[in-house]
Amino acid sequence: MNRIDFTFSDLISGYVDHYHESLRVLNVSTSDGRPYEIQLTPNTYAKCTHNLDEPWADRGAQLADLLTPGQLVFVYGTYFPEDEIQFEANYIIFAGDDVDQLRCNEPGWWRRQIDCIAAAYLKWQFNFPQDHIDYGNYRTLISLTGGKAYEDYTQETDTISRMVYGMASAYMLTGKDEYLDAAEKGTEYLREHMRFVDQDTGLIYWYHGIRTGRDGRQQKLLVSEFSDDYDCIPAYEQIYALAGPVQTYRLTGDSSILADVDKTIALFNQHYLDQDNGGYYSHINAISLSPHDKTLGRNQARKNWNSVGDHAPAYLINLWLATVEPGYLQMLENTFDWIVKYFPDDQGSPFVQEKFFDDWGKDQSWGWQQNRAVVGHNLKIAWNLMRFCSIVPKSEYSELACKIAKVMPSVGYDAQRFGWYDVVERVLEPGQSFHRFAWHDRKAWWQQEQGILAYLVLYGHHPDDKMFKKYAWESAAFYNAFFLDHNDGGVYFNTLANGIPFLVGTERFKGSHSMSAYHSTELCFLATVYHELLIAKRPIELFFKPLPDGFRNRLLRVSPDMLPHGHVKIQECTIDGSQYYDFDPDDLAVQLPVSDHRLVVRVVLTPTIE
Amino acid sequence: MLITKSQYTLWDIVHIEGKIDTKTSSFLQEFIDNEVEFSRPLALDMSLVTFLSSAGLRALLLLSRRSHSAGSQLALIGTNQNIVDTMEVTGFLEYFTLYSEIEDLSH
Numbered sequence: 001m002n003r004i005d006f007t008f009s010d011l012i013s014g015y016v017d018h019y020h021e022s023l024r025v026l027n028v029s030t031s032d033g034r035p036y037e038i039q040l041t042p043n044t045y046a047k048c049t050h051n052l053d054e055p056w057a058d059r060g061a062q063l064a065d066l067l068t069p070g071q072l073v074f075v076y077g078t079y080f081p082e083d084e085i086q087f088e089a090n091y092i093i094f095a096g097d098d099v100d101q102l103r104c105n106e107p108g109w110w111r112r113q114i115d116c117i118a119a120a121y122l123k124w125q126f127n128f129p130q131d132h133i134d135y136g137n138y139r140t141l142i143s144l145t146g147g148k149a150y151e152d153y154t155q156e157t158d159t160i161s162r163m164v165y166g167m168a169s170a171y172m173l174t175g176k177d178e179y180l181d182a183a184e185k186g187t188e189y190l191r192e193h194m195r196f197v198d199q200d201t202g203l204i205y206w207y208h209g210i211r212t213g214r215d216g217r218q219q220k221l222l223v224s225e226f227s228d229d230y231d232c233i234p235a236y237e238q239i240y241a242l243a244g245p246v247q248t249y250r251l252t253g254d255s256s257i258l259a260d261v262d263k264t265i266a267l268f269n270q271h272y273l274d275q276d277n278g279g280y281y282s283h284i285n286a287i288s289l290s291p292h293d294k295t296l297g298r299n300q301a302r303k304n305w306n307s308v309g310d311h312a313p314a315y316l317i318n319l320w321l322a323t324v325e326p327g328y329l330q331m332l333e334n335t336f337d338w339i340v341k342y343f344p345d346d347q348g349s350p351f352v353q354e355k356f357f358d359d360w361g362k363d364q365s366w367g368w369q370q371n372r373a374v375v376g377h378n379l380k381i382a383w384n385l386m387r388f389c390s391i392v393p394k395s396e397y398s399e400l401a402c403k404i405a406k407v408m409p410s411v412g413y414d415a416q417r418f419g420w421y422d423v424v425e426r427v428l429e430p431g432q433s434f435h436r437f438a439w440h441d442r443k444a445w446w447q448q449e450q451g452i453l454a455y456l457v458l459y460g461h462h463p464d465d466k467m468f469k470k471y472a473w474e475s476a477a478f479y480n481a482f483f484l485d486h487n488d489g490g491v492y493f494n495t496l497a498n499g500i501p502f503l504v505g506t507e508r509f510k511g512s513h514s515m516s517a518y519h520s521t522e523l524c525f526l527a528t529v530y531h532e533l534l535i536a537k538r539p540i541e542l543f544f545k546p547l548p549d550g551f552r553n554r555l556l557r558v559s560p561d562m563l564p565h566g567h568v569k570i571q572e573c574t575i576d577g578s579q580y581y582d583f584d585p586d587d588l589a590v591q592l593p594v595s596d597h598r599l600v601v602r603v604v605l606t607p608t609i610e
Numbered sequence: 611m612l613i614t615k616s617q618y619t620l621w622d623i624v625h626i627e628g629k630i631d632t633k634t635s636s637f638l639q640e641f642i643d644n645e646v647e648f649s650r651p652l653a654l655d656m657s658l659v660t661f662l663s664s665a666g667l668r669a670l671l672l673l674s675r676r677s678h679s680a681g682s683q684l685a686l687i688g689t690n691q692n693i694v695d696t697m698e699v700t701g702f703l704e705y706f707t708l709y710s711e712i713e714d715l716s717h
Contacts, residue, residue: 198664219678220705222671287635287668
């Protein structure tokens with residue numbers, strides 16, 4: 001029907017089969033094994049993937065040495081539809097200097113990346129280190145280069161909480177005090193300005209945010225400002241309000257955080273929980289706090305991935321790691337049981353069903369979602385099931401995680417260029433081979449995070465599975481090649497399918513309703529944990545700074561995630577710089593000494609299984 | 611709870627009598643939805659309100675948001691000290707303009 005008889009540029013990602021140096025002809029096979037012949041020109045240039053704290057890594061003079069069979073390359077070039085379609089390379093990005101040695105698998109890669117991202121957000125939000133960290137200066141919207149508005153702005157609870165999560169995670173990996181300072185001040189700011197203590201019930205819920213107008217007048221926003229959730233209190237905002245404080249609690253044991261969290265969980269269980277059919281509703285009315293209120297309109301008595309599944313990754317796993325409380329574990333088990341029971345839709349689609357009516361019937365007509373799949377939600381389910389499976393090893397958890405991971409590459413992955421798509425139709429129409437994109441074929445940073453973590457976590461659990469390894473490496477290589485903003489810091493929101501940053505509209509921003517040093521730092525944190533401890537089998541350092549009256553029984557739990565039992569132990573512990581020996585290496589717990597001041601606790605965790 | 615509406619100069623006045631709690635907050639909101647257009651400044655006459663629950667506070671916040679979005683003014687009249695104290699403790703007070711008497715409203 002349509003002829004491709006014009007030139008166009010695109011990306012070919014894959015593995016080198018052969019390089020003919022004198023002819024400058026490169027043969028590459030894509031992720032799914034399709035061969036391409038690529039002509040290098042005298043102007044073809046090359047670099048190696050480099051981290052945020054590294055300069056351009058030119059490789060133009062080393063092409064013959066690097067273009068060896070098996071090398072993972074990204075080749076951007078131009079197609080010429082002539083007698084045979086020619087492809088001429090404009091530039092090449094190497095994922096590493098040696099086959100099977102990706103730069104992003106080097107020791108400390110993700111730790112250095114979280115350090116850079118956290119430092120960038122401190123600079124943008126607070127002009128740190130020149131100025132002190134003051135959340136009064138926090139803005140939800142941050143431009144590509146870190147600029148922000150000084151009047152007529154909004155401070156959203158969730159984005160502050162997400163940034164706090166990033167800061168707390170950065171402290172745990174680096175031990176830099178400024179990140180802990182940012183996490184604690186952000187937590188305090190949320191408590192002071194965004195917390196609603198219900199005087200009638202004692203429950204806590206969190207404002208959507210605060211808006212400050214041009215005249216300087218402030219207005220507290222109780223209900224969501226977004227079209228999906230307008231005039232409601234959506235569950236996901238309450239869920240993400242806890243993300244930062246809980247990650248901070250893991251470091252400090254601040255009991256006031258725990259009190260707030262418990263009263264918010266009580267809100268979930270009293271007002272969002274469906275006592276009859278199970279699951280958490282996605283929205284409640286702001287006055288009646290009922291999910292059944294008719295004023296909720298299209299959000300009346302609905303459940304979705306966020307309201308059911310996001311408790312675990314946002315705060316609940318981290319809360320359990322710090323407390324080992326059975327009640328939190330039970331809540332986690334409930335959410336995962338609902339996921340494995342209701343989300344798979346084998347007869348309907350390769351993707352999970354993620355929106356539901358009251359009785360778990362499929363809601364396939366809601367707003368923008370209709371019968372569409374968010375690719376990253378599928379992947380996120382996979383890696384979170386595997387995390388929880390380490391503690392509650394139900395076969396149905398690992399079976400669903402593996403099933404999702406086995407099917408996603410054929411329906412949500414870009415086999416030509418690597419990377420994960422955004423939102424696609426869940427069902428193929430007659431004659432279609434590819435799931436249609438809801439809006440575009442761009443690739444969002446947070447969806448890449450889900451892909452990387454899904455396959456890293458699965459590979460960590462299944463070290464002999466080559467498929468999990470392949471997609472873990474490809475996904476991480478694509479992200480690190482294209483998403484790092486080496487000019488202005490942080491990571492890009494979106495790229496085109498070919499990896500070029502898409503810098504238009506809100507997708508240009510480094511801070512927005514959906515982006516705030518969360519997914520990028522969560523990726524760095526968990527990639528460090530899984531890659532170093534379970535895959536590369538290398539020790540990692542973690543830092544904590546508990547309050548003197550913090551953790552119950554002065555027991556500091558240092559497990560970085562829900563890891564397979566017995567795979568990791570404490571090798572070494574120092575407190576305030578001195579060796580300390582009162583810890584249980586296998587239980588990953590440190591018995592803190594009595595102290596009248598905050599202790600700096602450093603632990604070295606090491607893999608126990610070769 | 612009894613709710614009536616009147617006008618004073620440019621202002622719409624909504625007179626509330628009784629408790630604003632979980633049961634009655636929805637009634638208040640429904641009354642305002644049906645009777646108030648936000649094209650004029652709005653004052654709630656709270657002088658006969660005896661109790662304001664958290665649900666009532668939330669209703670006031672939603673009202674404040676609607677008024678703000680419409681570029682209109684919102685004032686509370688004759689709010690009793692117990693309720694003022696509640697609003698202060700919960701951090702609401704700074705977001706509302708309070709007057710003692712209807713006659714204090716600007717012309």
